[in-house]
Amino acid sequence: MSEAIQDIRATAFRFSTRAALTHIVLTLGALIVLLPFYTMISLSLKAPHEIMQQTGGFMGAQELFRDDFCVKLGNAVQDCMVNPIIYNYTTAFEKAPLLRYLLNGIVVTVSIFVIQVIVALPCAYALAKLRFWGREAVFALVLFCLLIPVHAIALPLYIMLAKLGLTNTYAALVIPWTISVFGIFLMRQFFMTVPDDLIDAARMDGMSEYGIIWQVMLPTAIPALMAFGIFSIVAHWNDYFWPRIVITGNRDLFTPPLGLREFKGDADGDNFGPMMATACIIVTPLIVCFLLAQRRFIEGITLSGMK
Amino acid sequence: MQQSRAHLWFIGPALALMVVILLIPIAIAAGLSLTDYSLGNSGAEFVGLENYEKIFTRSTYEKMFGATFRYVFVVVPLTVGLGLGAAMMIHSLGRIGDIYKTIYFLPVMAALIAMAIVWEFAFHPTIGVVNATLERGCGTILENWAWYAKGCERTFPLWLNDRDYAIWTVSFIGIWQGFGFNMVLYLAGLTSIPPSLYDAAEMDGAQSGWDRFRLVTWPMLGPTTVFVITISFIRTFQVFDMVEAFYPQGGGPSKSVYVMMFAIYEKGIQQNLMGIGAAITVVFLAFVMILTLIQRWFVERRTHYV
Structure with missing residues (x-):
C-alpha cells in the first residue's frame, strides 16, 4: 500500500518537473510569438528619437518633442x-484617410460575406435536400472547384475585370469572392444532418421552397454560418494580394492593408511611430474580437479542417 | 416532393459564378500562356510553348523555383513539426495550456502585411531589436561560436537585405505566422483520441512516452497530419504579402526571394507580360492541384462524401 503511494508521489513529482519544463519551453515560444506585437505597440507609443536610439523602454519617456514638419509649416516652435x-496616432489618421480605409474594409468584407451566403445557401440546400437530374454532376463540380485557389487565377480574373472596365471599383474587390465553393460544400454537409421531417412539415404547412431556405434552413444553420462568417471576414479583412492587384491608384478605394502599405512606401525612415500606430489600428479589431470569442x-478559422 | 423547377433557381447562380469566376479564368490562363498577349494590345501572337520553355530554361525562373521551393520546404516541415510539438505540450497541460493556445494563434489573426512591416523593423540592421539583442551577447561565452564572433567583430547580418539570409529570414516569419494554425488543428485531433487507447497500449507494454507517441498518438493523428501537410503546402505556395512589402521591386537581393506569386504579379501586373504570367499561373495551379489530389487520395480511402 505504502509502496503504491510512494509510486504515485514519484509519478506526481516526475509529472510536475515535466510540466515545469513544458511551461518553460512554451513560455520561450510565447515570447518569440509576442515579440513583434510588443514592438508594434511600443513603437506606436514612442517619440522618433527614442525609436532611433532604442531608448525609453516600452512606453518611452512621453516627453513633448518638436514636430519638425509643423515647424516647417511656419508655426512657432512652442506650438x-x-x-x-x-502625435503618432493623429498622424496616422491625418496623413492618410485611415477612417475611409477602415470603412472600405468593412464594406468589402461584409458585402463579400452577405453575397457568399445568398449564393451558397440555396445551392447547398438543393444539393443536400432536393432530388434532380444532374445533382451528382454539380456536386462533383463543387468538389473540383475546391481545388482552385482564387489567388492563383488572379491574372485572368484581372484581365476579365479590366476588359469590363471594372478595375478600381468596389465591384472588383468583391466579385471574385462572391462564389465560395467552400461555403457551398460546408453548408451542404451541414444540411445533410438536418432531418427531412422538418422540411416535409414545412412543406405541409404550405411553405414555398424559398421560404424553407430562409425561414427553416437558415435559422438551423446559424452556428455553421457564424463559423463560416468568421472564416470569410478574417480572410478578406487581412487580404492584401487581391486589393493590391485591382486597386491601382484610387486611394478612395484602399482597404486597410493597402493603406498601411502606402504608408510604408513613403515613410522616410524616421516615421516609424505613425506607421506602427496605423498597423496597431488595422490589427486591433480582429485581435479584440478573437480574444472575446x-x-x-x-x-471558424480552422473550418477548412472539416473537409 | 412535387415536381418543381425551384432547384434551377437555387443552383443556377452558384453554377454560373463557378463557371465564370473559377473555370473560365483557368481556360483563359491556359490559352494566354501560349501567346504573347499584353493588356491593351488588340491582338496577340501565338507563340506555342515558348513561354513554358522560358520558364524551364531561363535563370530568372530557375531562381523563382529555387526561392519558392526553399521557402516551401523549410516552412512546411517546420510549421507542421512546431504545430504538433506545441499541440502536444499544450494538450499535456490541460486547461492552463489554453493561454499558450491563445498566444500562438494571435499571428494567424493579425494581418500579415502589418506584421511583416513590424518584422522588417525588428530585423533592421542598425535600429532593429534582433541585432541589438545579438550585440548584447558579445564578449560572452557565445563568442566561442565562430559565426557569432564574426558578427561581433564586424556586423551581424543584414538579414532581409543579405542574399544569403533573406529567404531564410522570410521563411522564419512565415513559420512564425503559420504554426499556430497547425497547432489548433492538431489540438482538435489530440482531443479526439480516446484515452482508453493509451491504457490499452500501456497494458500491452508501452511504457515510455515515446512508445505511447509511436503506437497511439502518431497513428491516430494520421488523417489530421495528411490534412495539415496539404493545407500548409497550399498556404505556403501562395506566399506574397511579405515579399511584396519587403521587396516591391525585383524579389529581393539577387532575386533570392523571387517566389511564384510575386513572379505572377511582377510579370502580369507590373510589366504587363500576360503570356508569361499566365504560363506561371498554369504551372502554379498544376502544383497545387496535384498536391490536393494526393491528399484526396489519402483521405478518400477513409471517408466518402456522397
Missing part, C-alpha cells in the same frame, strides 16, 4: 511641441 502618443474564432 509644435507634441506628445508622442498623440476565442472558441468561435478558432472554430
